[in-house]
Amino acid sequence: MFKDIGKLFLGNKKALFGLLLLTFFALVGIFAPFLAPYDPKNNRVETVTVLSEERDRSRTISREDLDESTEKRVYSQSVHTTYERITKKLPLKGKPSSEHLLGTTHSGQDIFSQLIWGTRVSLTVGLVTGLFTTLLSLCLALIAGYLGGLVDDIISLFTNVFLVIPSLPLMIVIAAYVSVRGVIPIILILGLTSWPWPTRVLRSQVVSLKNRDFIKVSKSLGEKPAYVVFREILPNMISLVMASFFSSTMAAIIGEATLEFIGLGNVSVVSWGTMLYWAQANGALLAGAWWWFLPPGICIALIGTSFALMNFAIDEISNPKLRKR
């Protein structure tokens, strides 16, 4: 099954392109410290050079015989260091140049470096939230779908209630009330507002699989419920689970950017969302500083594209009729 998916992923042009895009961003995120030319949070570059180092003569302070063949001495010596520090203030609101590929912010941070470091936060938040949401909704879907009856009714009721609450306003309201600003609250907020849709989709798949004949056969053979759920039902929905992981991740990246853009994230963290926040707070749009607000936007769109492309491929894998022969 996994081998199949791997093979189809490499053979499918859309999936391959999506995978390459994701790999590119992942590599950028991982190697951000080596790739970024400047510190993303600092608006000055300091270079410290040691000009000379002078050492005095060392003086003996004390001396002592430990035994017949061993002695111990304590010395003192002082060192004079002469060094220079060159502090270069980066230009404020600089335009793109060879030194600053995407210019600088209102307070002089290098935007290109911010973009590279931002990849790390955005992608991590996206993937962790996607995983969290998918696992949560998969658990709920398996429980509701397999057990049925009252349990299903209760879980479905909550799913439906949360489904009709528009998630963006809910996200904003919760985020505004949470006093801790940072990445982890954002992951939790995004995860807790985005589980209903995948839960609903996965649950209906579980219900339809549960009524298939091979499940009845398993039961009439005497399989344990855990085996039926994890070995008979789950392998048949891997593609749907992956699809919901990709779309949750995509939604999480966009959701994170949204929350931070509104200023509900931690604005001192460098991510694509906070970049947009600062850009908008300093009137980049009015000033026509496209190099400030456009790159993070494009990056978010590209990541979204990569997940969407992989999702198409999953569709083709799970529905052989869509597969091109």
Add this chain to the structure above:
Amino acid sequence: MPLATVNTMAEEILRLQGVSKHFPIRSFRRFGEVVHAMDDVSFSLGKAEVLALVGESGSGKTTTASVIAQLYPITSGLIRLADPQAPDGFRSVSGKLSRKALLGYRKRVQMIFQDPFGSLNPTHTIEHILSRPYVIHDKVVYRRGEERRKTALKEQLHQLLRSVGLEPPQQYLDKFPHELSGGQRQRVNIARTFSIEPEIVLADEPTSMLDVSIRMSIMNMMLAFQEQKQVSFLYITHDLAGARYMAQRIVVMYAGMIMEIGTSDEVVQRAVHPYTKLLRSAAPAPEEGLKRNRLITQGDIPSLIHPPAGCRFHPRCPYAMAECSRLIPPLKEVEGGHWIRCYL
């Protein structure tokens, strides 16, 4: 219930006594209403007997098999399985069973489903599918060491595949269900069913989704197994001719109730119940040409949520009398072992 003893066979293995199965409708508006899938169904299955259950779609045939396979609990009645240790030779299996007792029951009673593709999990190989019964019911010949055990299991699987005519067996073990044809898949299903050597096999229209050309060979294979291993068969079908070919006795069901029980020849050739006559006249008989004495009826199978009062068949019955719409006719014996639920 006198009917429970109606049997031409000497020894009984399974008895259904007044079994009903009502499915509650899970809808707020229709709260409390139920689908009468099975009502007052009583028959017995003899040892090594083939009993056919005939009826149109929605008549409760599959429900009967599922209820016997303990896929869901019954609403009322008794299902009793032969047990030499019980005082009267039968043990009730319709109540709540312990996991161990249920597993023991499942080992004795197995089911074959209609859809050969749907009853094999598409994500597992044939080897995995066929080895599960051995793993669950511990029928692998244990020798020392895991490696030995694996070879023993593989040897068993080879034998099993050969016994259902899938040769050479090693060619099939690594395949996935979608790589097999319909007939081959049904052979795998039958192999799985017989792997744990059950005493009762419930076959739910096992050939209806197969090509006409391979139906016969599958039917003959099941009959051969049945004879060889002295298995009791509950053969569900909507095809009277097939039922007559396979079975010694036929039970005719309509709208969840038994209409007629008798030996195959009696039921097919000397049907008494109007519904059985209708079934017979619906079967194509090319040698008679197109002009035949078709039994004329109107209507469809009735709603099982609000089944008609009285005889379930009376709205469609050409011979319906006044009392048919008021009282449910009791089963009465026409001849020895031939029972009908009709006032005629």
